[in-house]
Amino acid sequence: MATMASTLASSVITKRNFLDTNKSSFYGVPISSQTRLNLVKSVKQDMSVYASVDSPLPPYDLGSFSFNPIKESIVAREMTRRYMTDMITYADTDVVIVGAGSAGLSCAYELSKNPNVQVAILEQSVSPGGGAWLGGQLFSAMVVRKPAHLFLNELGIDYDEQDDYVVIKHAALFTSTIMSKLLARPNVKLFNAVATEDLIVKNGRVGGVVTNWSLVSQNHDTQSCMDPNVMEAKVVVSSCGHDGPMGATGVKRLRSIGMINSVPGMKALDMNAAEDAIVRLTREVVPGMIVTGMEVAEIDGAPRMGPTFGAMMISGQKAAHLALRALGLPNALDGTAETIIHPDLILAAADEAESADA
Numbered sequence: 408m409a410t411m412a413s414t415l416a417s418s419v420i421t422k423r424n425f426l427d428t429n430k431s432s433f434y435g436v437p438i439s440s441q442t443r444l445n446l447v448k449s450v451k452q453d454m455s456v457y458a459s460v461d462s463p464l465p466p467y468d469l470g471s472f473s474f475n476p477i478k479e480s481i482v483a484r485e486m487t488r489r490y491m492t493d494m495i496t497y498a499d500t501d502v503v504i505v506g507a508g509s510a511g512l513s514c515a516y517e518l519s520k521n522p523n524v525q526v527a528i529l530e531q532s533v534s535p536g537g538g539a540w541l542g543g544q545l546f547s548a549m550v551v552r553k554p555a556h557l558f559l560n561e562l563g564i565d566y567d568e569q570d571d572y573v574v575i576k577h578a579a580l581f582t583s584t585i586m587s588k589l590l591a592r593p594n595v596k597l598f599n600a601v602a603t604e605d606l607i608v609k610n611g612r613v614g615g616v617v618t619n620w621s622l623v624s625q626n627h628d629t630q631s632c633m634d635p636n637v638m639e640a641k642v643v644v645s646s647c648g649h650d651g652p653m654g655a656t657g658v659k660r661l662r663s664i665g666m667i668n669s670v671p672g673m674k675a676l677d678m679n680a681a682e683d684a685i686v687r688l689t690r691e692v693v694p695g696m697i698v699t700g701m702e703v704a705e706i707d708g709a710p711r712m713g714p715t716f717g718a719m720m721i722s723g724q725k726a727a728h729l730a731l732r733a734l735g736l737p738n739a740l741d742g743t744a745e746t747i748i749h750p751d752l753i754l755a756a757a758d759e760a761e762s763a764d765a
Contacts, residue, residue, distance in 0.1 A: 493596050494636075495528040502730050503616055503640040504528045505603045505657060508537025509716055510700025511646035512585050513558070513723025518730060526595045527638060531602040531621045536582040537648060542575075543714025549578035552682065555717030558724070562588065572715075581716070583641040604635050606643070606660055606696070613695035615639035642695060642730045646723065649673055649701040649711065658698060658706040666693045673704035673711045681710040682718035689722045691729055699726035 442712035501517055504511045518526050528535070542549040551559060551566070559566055562584050566573040575581055590597055602624035605617035619635040627633065629675045645657030650672055661667045685703050692698045698706060699722045712718055731738035738744050 411688070424616060434505065438502065450750065467522070492608070497525070497529060497596055497638060499639045500527050500646060501640065501734060502524045502527070502642045503638055504644045504646060505616060506530065506537065506646035506648060507535035507597060508646060508648055508700060509539040509719035510723040510726070511581070511644070512536070513720045514555055514644055514646065514699055514726045515595060516585055516589045517724045517727030518679050519589055519595050521731070521736065522594050524594060524731070524734065524736070527640070528595065528597045529601050529603050529616065529618060530597065530599040533600050535586065535597060535599055539582045539716060539719070541577050542578045547577045549575040549581055550715050551575065551720070552715055553715045555720050558720045562735055603656070608666070611694060613643050613693060616643060619737065642733045644697045644699060644726050644730060646700045646726070647702050650705055655702050657696070657706040658692070658702055661693060661696070670706055671708035673701070674708055675710060676713045677710035678712055681712035682715060684709040685718040686721050686725060689725045691733060697729050699723055
């Protein structure tokens with residue numbers, strides 16, 4: 408056990424070539440589903456609840472099940488105290504990601520590999536995921552062009568492999584998998600049902616966002632003024648998606664306050680041109696604000712990509728490394744990125760070694 412832990416600890420910082428296709432889809436260590444978080448008590452799931460004729464009985468009596476008693480006020484206090492503590496903690500944070508679609512989630516996942524970077528994700532919908540719950544036109548399968556499948560390998564998602572692309576049997580498998588791994592991290596908080604109404608701008612630099620409950624934001628015209636809240640950040644990543652009732656709001660706000668000249672909107676569909684352009688043009692568009700995903704096509708007049716999702720994933724990863732660069736941290740874009748092995752991975756490996764020795 409000591410040897411295993413020592414070996415991992417000694418390799419906490421290692422250099423890699425940018426986009427090394429033989430190792431990882433990007434810099435950093437994949438977040439293992441077996442990871443044990445330092446700050447969260449690990450509870451092993453007993454999967455015997457999925458009973459079959461050959462499986463053991465559940466660890467409780469389903470015929471006369473009864474919950475432990477609880478006071479209603481305890482439930483209210485637990486939810487309120489923990490949420491308000493999160494609001495206090497993330498009132499001034501490292502990175503705010505606006506929009507929890509496929510690009511925003513991929514960005515947050517990449518950033519979460521560094522336990523020292525604090526990440527807040529703001530999503531106006533109750534359900535994060537954006538359009539990634541379906542593959543397109545209410546169809547379930549998700550098509551991902553190579554080499555973006557390397558990101559799926561890192562997430563541990565099964566797919567049907569073809570010559571130049573892969574197919575995930577259901578888009579929700581990607582969305583649920585990346586969320587389950589991402590949201591378990593102690594340095595990430597998702598604030599869903601929270602709308603970003605405006606930006607904080609000081610001396611020509613974006614310094615955070617203005618927020619409100621989504622239901623309040625959608626009803627400003629039906630009630631008296633309900634003032635918003637604020638969240639300061641060193642970096643804001645805007646991943647609001649393509650234009651629509653709530654899409655592309657980040658770049659449209661930049662235009663309305665004169666920080667950019669135009670938002671021409673995305674051009675007609677061309678998958679081959681679109682996906683490369685979205686990744687290539689992902690950038691810090693004004694000081695303090697990075698644009699990723701389909702919002703890139705809106706600001707640059709790039710073609711739309713349609714029902715393929717690889718560009719969303721890789722654009723999100725690139726946005727994460729742009730954010731790391733803005734924070735003055737090692738990043739793939741400068742060739743200074745370092746592989747970070749989270750302490751929980753060292754613990755998990757040590758536990759596995761101990762079990763093997765036994």
